[in-house]
Amino acid sequence: MAVSTTPPLRRRNAMTSRQIASQDEDYARWYNDIVQKADLADYSPVRGSMIIKPYGYELWENIQGGLDRRFKATGHKNAYFPLFIPMSFIEKESKHIEGFAPELAVVTHGGGKELEEPLVVRPTSETVIGHAFSKWIHSYRDLPLLINQWANVVRWEMRTRLFLRTMEFLWQEGHTAHATEEDAIEETMRMLDVYVDFAINEAAIPVIKTRKSESERFAGAIETYSIEAMMGNKWALQSGTSHYLGQNFAKAFDIMYTDESNERQYCYTTSWGVSTRMVGAIVMAHGDDRGLRLPPRLAPIQVVVVPIYRDEEQHDLVMNAVLDICDPLITVGMRVHIDDREGLTPGFKFNDWEMRGVPVRMEVGPRDVENNSVMLVRRDQEGKAAKQSASRDNLIQTVSRLLNDIHREMLAQATAFRNGNIRLVDTYDALKEAVTDSWALAYHCGQPACDATVKEDTKASSRGFPLDKNETWSPDGEKCVVCGKQALGMAYFSRAY
RNA sequence: CGGGGCGUAGCGCAGUAGGCUAGCGCGCUGCGUUUGGGACGCAGAGGUCGCCGGUUCGAGUCCGGCCGCCCCGACCA
Known part of the structure; x- marks a missing residue:
């Protein structure tokens, strides 16, 4: 039986998971x-x-x-x-x-x-x-x-x-x-x-x-x-x-x-x-201030299992249950990793794997074994909302649904964030203001000179003419917000990597 | 290449009116107690103080040169 599909981390990592700068700060x-x-x-x-x-x-x-x-x-x-x-x-x-x-x-x-x-x-x-x-x-x-x-x-x-x-x-x-x-x-x-x-x-x-x-x-x-x-x-x-x-x-x-x-x-x-x-x-x-958040379908580890026990007896009880629980998940192709590192508290492991962005954490302790359940915690959410106790029956279905939910939720969050940070502008002044803290969408002629002007004035670059939007927004009669000549269509401008 | 910052243990840092054996926290190793949100005790290991040269009785500390890294710009997936 495969204990884990992912290479086990036998040693704790040399890096501490603390001391990451916050996004706002830097x-x-x-x-x-x-x-x-x-x-x-x-x-x-x-x-x-x-x-x-x-x-x-x-x-x-x-x-x-x-x-x-x-x-x-x-x-x-x-x-x-x-x-x-x-x-x-x-x-x-x-x-x-x-x-x-x-x-x-x-x-x-x-x-x-x-x-x-x-x-x-x-x-x-x-x-x-x-x-x-x-x-x-x-x-x-x-x-x-x-x-x-x-x-x-x-x-x-x-x-x-x-x-x-x-x-x-x-x-x-x-x-x-x-x-x-x-x-x-x-x-x-x-x-x-x-x-x-x-x-x-x-x-x-x-x-x-x-x-x-x-x-x-x-x-x-x-x-x-x-x-x-x-x-x-x-x-x-x-x-x-x-x-x-x-x-x-x-x-x-x-x-x-x-x-x-x-x-x-x-x-x-x-x-x-x-x-x-x-x-x-x-x-x-x-990513957020707690670390990475990996999309479930690409995450190297989709489910990390943290066993919880107090003594040798509980350790054996819990680990046996963990192996029983994981085997079917691994068999259907889920990327499961069991964090069996000794000498680290569960709390440390929780933070460690959150920092590494693993989408789902599964906690298994003596109480869970007794109740035929596991504790599932999703990385895309915080606090109580992120946790749920799940029965060991139908666990494959529960976890695979959860992974899909997380994918959907991450996409929804990213989409809402993006849509909330795009501003439609119709003057060059408005464009200059908009790109300081968002994407600007404006009629544009597409000429290199105008791209260069925007770059020089704002550090933002022309990101291109969106294909979908320009099917519905006709540039006929519309003027480039930079030079005033005939526009080719709407284009995005923003700071870019 | 221009501007700014930084190089001291794996990581984060302290140490400079030049001085004795180079320190702290975390991490690491061993043993024991712990373990449902970042445990604790005891005992240990670990350093050519970025490199080269100079000043000096003595340089991590002062001077000169060089190298490297990070951030911000000019170029780009």
Whole structure:
């Protein structure tokens, strides 16, 4: 019988769970405290890069699982392309090189000798994959070609933050090639919707789909779409992107096919990605002053069991009951961890696991054993409301309902918070005021100059034109609140990570 | 790269008119008592005081240089 599906913590952690800054007092510090004290990540000896610790990596693995299932379900296959990219590849697409040049890490030496051609450590893989696609695609029958890869990438960042921006990070990058513009655009939007579905149904984070303005667009894309999430300090976090690349990379890398009429045509390509930044999104969208709050479907540990006993006799009684209780839960796939650490009081364990964000705590003591019950405590709520005594009968159903409830409640809380912090504005003064403590939604022309003006005046950036809202709000006759010219639609502005 | 802050035990810190064996809390190890919201006692372990150089009889403390980290900005997923 499996005692636990999660690696047991045999030792108490070196970090004390106290001493985390409050969110109000210092949000940046709160974030750093949580990430480190909940054992998600640690600093590394190399500036700007991080060590993802087992608990953080399990969270990432669950994110990977949720995304990978969805990619497979939409017909994509995984592959792996090399870390090193010839410098000349990067240079083939003019906008691409222009955008990425400042953040490239370049290998100039190998085997003790200077290389004839420097190798770029991939900042993204459009170029190597484009090169491969040009060899693989011959006929319209080869299309669409739907590939994803899980990989690390490197971007030389000036300023880094754990998970949110590190010089090396993990992500998935999808790359697809299509016969027509329509097909490629459809793919771009489909994968954006996959990200939305993942964010809402796995991470319990409400996200807004946007089309990016020109200045926020991916280097080399025709259009960039994103999902934007609101963090606990009301800043925005771009949590996933999907790019329609048109024929830009097809032309740079000769990605061509022969159509039904035996004509040679350039493909239309897309790319889309979600990174370990999603971990940061989860921390900041849900966390509170007691620590992490992990969405149940991604949490490495969904249920932590804290046995309570006074002496050896009770210990045996309780532990036997605990194993009996957990076995069926584990069998149906719940991620259960039994905290059997000796010498720690239950109270310490309660706080410890709350800090680590475990959605459900199950307390089992002599009284519960006698009553054929357990005490369930949910992390998404506080005080008495969070606790309920539950019968051991039907426990699988009780716990799985509770996990679903918690997911729904966390999504509802995050949605209410976000909706309560968006302000519709119709003048530039109102926009400037709004972005000091919320998101602003305003008619916007989408010009880089206006984005830059807003950035300079307020530190807030253009987050994009929300797709859903602009279906109903016609920009006809509406003016950009910044420059007064014809608006393209409503756009969000806010401080962002 | 500019502005601010900080480097003393795993973590948080104290210690500087230059002085003797470098300290406190938490954590860690052992034993015992404890255990339904962060237990307690006793006994222990743990340090090139970020690095290099200088001043001095003597430097964690003073001087010079360097390195690193965090926060705020300019760039970005």
